[in-house]
Amino acid sequence: MLKDLEAVIGYKFHNISLLQNALTHSSYANERWHNSLLSNERLEFLGDSVLGMLVAEYLYRNFPNRPEGELTRMRADMVCEQTLAAAANRIGLGQHLLLGHGEEQGGGRTRSSILADAMESVIAASFLDGGMEAALQIVRTFIFVEVPVTKLHNADYKTQLQEMVQQKKNQVLSYELVGQSGPDHDKKFDVKVTLNGSVVGFGSGSSKKRAEQDAARAAIEKLFPEQK
Numbered sequence: 001m002l003k004d005l006e007a008v009i010g011y012k013f014h015n016i017s018l019l020q021n022a023l024t025h026s027s028y029a030n031e032r033w034h035n036s037l038l039s040n041e042r043l044e045f046l047g048d049s050v051l052g053m054l055v056a057e058y059l060y061r062n063f064p065n066r067p068e069g070e071l072t073r074m075r076a077d078m079v080c081e082q083t084l085a086a087a088a089n090r091i092g093l094g095q096h097l098l099l100g101h102g103e104e105q106g107g108g109r110t111r112s113s114i115l116a117d118a119m120e121s122v123i124a125a126s127f128l129d130g131g132m133e134a135a136l137q138i139v140r141t142f143i144f145v146e147v148p149v150t151k152l153h154n155a156d157y158k159t160q161l162q163e164m165v166q167q168k169k170n171q172v173l174s175y176e177l178v179g180q181s182g183p184d185h186d187k188k189f190d191v192k193v194t195l196n197g198s199v200v201g202f203g204s205g206s207s208k209k210r211a212e213q214d215a216a217r218a219a220i221e222k223l224f225p226e227q228k
Contacts, residue, residue, distance in 0.1 A: 002019055002020070002096070005019070005091070005092075005096050006019070009091055009122070009126075009142075010137060010138070010141060011134055011137055011138060013125070013126075013129050013130075014129055014130070015128075015129050018043075018126075018128055019122070019125050019129075020098075021038075021043060021121075021125065022040050022043050022121035022122045022124065022125040023040065023093075023097050023098055023118060023121075023122075024038065024039050024040050024098045025039060025040065025098060025100065025103060025108065025114060025118075026039035026041055027099055027100030027101075027102060027103040027108070027183075028098040028099050028100045030100065031100040031101065032100075040117065040118060041117075043121035043124040043125055043128075044117045044120045044121045044124070046124040046128075047119075047123040047125075047127070048079075048120050048209075050123055050124055050127045050132075051120060051135075051139060052075065052079055054139045055139070055143065056071075056075055059071045059074055059075055059078075062147075069159075069163060072156075072159050073156055073159060074147070076156035076159055077156070078143060078146060078147065079143075080156075081112055081113060081210070082112065082116075083143065083146050084116035084117075084119040084120060085113075085116045085119070086146065087119050087142040088115035090142060093118050093119060094109035094110055094115055095109065097109055097114070099114075102183060102186075113206045113207060113210070117207070119142075122138065123139060126138050157213050157214075157216035157217040157220060158213055158216045160216070160220060161173065161216040161220050161223075164220065164223070164224055165195060165223075171195065171196065172195070172197075173193060173194070174193070174194045175191055175192070175193050175212045175215065176191065176192050176193075176194070177189060177190070177191055177211075178190050178191060178192050178202075187206060188204055188205070189206070189207060189208050189210075189211040190202065190203070190204050190211060191204075191208065191211040191212050191215045192215060193215040193216060193218075193219050195219070195223070200222055200223055201216065201217075201218035201220075201221075201222060202215055202218060203215030203216070203218055
């Protein structure tokens with residue numbers, strides 16, 4: 001089964017346990033071993049950074065006439081949930097996931113957030129197994145085919161908010177996780193965003209990243225109502 005996935009992504013792992021870890025959702029890890037540290041969440045964390053760096057370098061080299069702000073928005077579009085879930089679907093990642101019973105019954109194999117997180121985890125696993133070149137091989141094949149040259153389909157509220165507040169000097173934005181609830185297969189995260197120490201928005205989402213985006217959206221609506 002894993003050999004089939006290796007064939008599709010075009011990379012053969014030296015340490016197959018890394019790929020197995022990348023496919024292990026927290027619901028499965030908690031149900032099977034009662035230990036979320038055995039899930040793919042740590043790999044997802046690493047994969048987010050590896051992917052961001054590879055995409056940033058690609059955009060810098062291939063779009064020399066685009067300003068920094070536009071490159072930032074393009075990068076956000078290429079690493080967003082929609083793009084990553086589409087890449088995961090292209091390689092049939094959903095059928096290889098290890099899910100807990102509740103997540104399986106709840107349609108987790110086709111849930112965009114789970115697929116996107118697993119895609120980041122696979123990228124991280126390939127990086128740990130074969131270095132940056134191995135990760136680049138996967139990203140080049142399945143992510144760089146979705147370069148938003150013209151119209152962006154992802155609303156990156158965090159970048160928009162950062163650009164708006166930086167029109168004044170010495171502005172400090174900060175995001176803080178204030179709560180989380182729900183079972184493993186349906187987590188909800190709550191985040192607040194502060195500007196110079198004052199709360200300017202709250203947001204919720206199925207991951208911290210999505211909650212931060214929602215908080216940034218709320219802050220934009222509060223601070224810059226004319227931008228709505």
